Amino acid sequence: MRWDRLFDDLEAQLVLDEVLELESEVADRTRRERALLDVHTRLLANVDTPQVALRLPGRVVSGRLVDVGPDWALVEPAPERPVLVALPAVRSVSGLGAGARMPSVVAKRFGLGAALRAVSRDRAVVELVDVDGHAATGTIDVVGADHLELAEHASDERRRTANVTGRLLVPFWSLGSVRRLQG
Known part of the structure; x- marks a missing residue:
């Protein structure tokens, strides 16, 4: 026993x-x-989440997470007024569910420059906010490898030579967000 x-x-x-x-x-x-896992894969798993909040220096962009690229997120605070947020400017994200989703090979290559070129092609009037909170309005004229050039003009005017008050070169590393105002 x-x-x-x-x-x-x-x-x-x-x-x-x-x-x-x-x-x-x-x-x-x-x-x-x-x-x-990286931020891109975490955000990608949460596309269509109705209420996410991306905290940038001095402000928060919140709304439905519409789309995500390797270095950008598209958030829609109000219908038809999405905000393109540069992920390097994001300090934290809240409202995400669990999980991650691996992007396709094509999606991995669709970076911030490609997203900004789409906005530039539309000749939309935008509000651009840098990481320090400085805002400027105008039309994106040029999207380079690591920067964009904004023809500054009033938000209620179209881009015409007579309306342009200045030109602003913004490196991608200092970009916070871009929001369409019209166009």
Whole structure:
């Protein structure tokens, strides 16, 4: 009888050790997989979330998360008035659900420059806000490899040579957000 209890105890200890080892391995794999996730994949899993808030220096852009690129997010605070947010300017995000989604190869290449070129092609009047909170209105004339050039003019005017009051070169690393005003 004593031997039976001894063997039962040893068997229970072996089973417990195996369970603990498996739990440790699962936890380690989970940590490794999470270490591979980036902001893009987290946001991508939350496209169409109705109320996310992206905190930028001095302000918050909140609304429905419409789309995400590798270095930008499109948030719609009001219907038909989306705001393009440069992800390097984001300090924190709230309102996200769990999960992550890996982007397609094409989506990985659709960076901030490509999104800004689409706005530029439309010749839309925009409000541009940099990471320091400085706002300017006008039309994006040029989108380079790492910057954009804004023809500054009043928000209620179209881009015409006579309406342009200045030209502003904005490096992507200092861009906070771009919002269409009209166009």
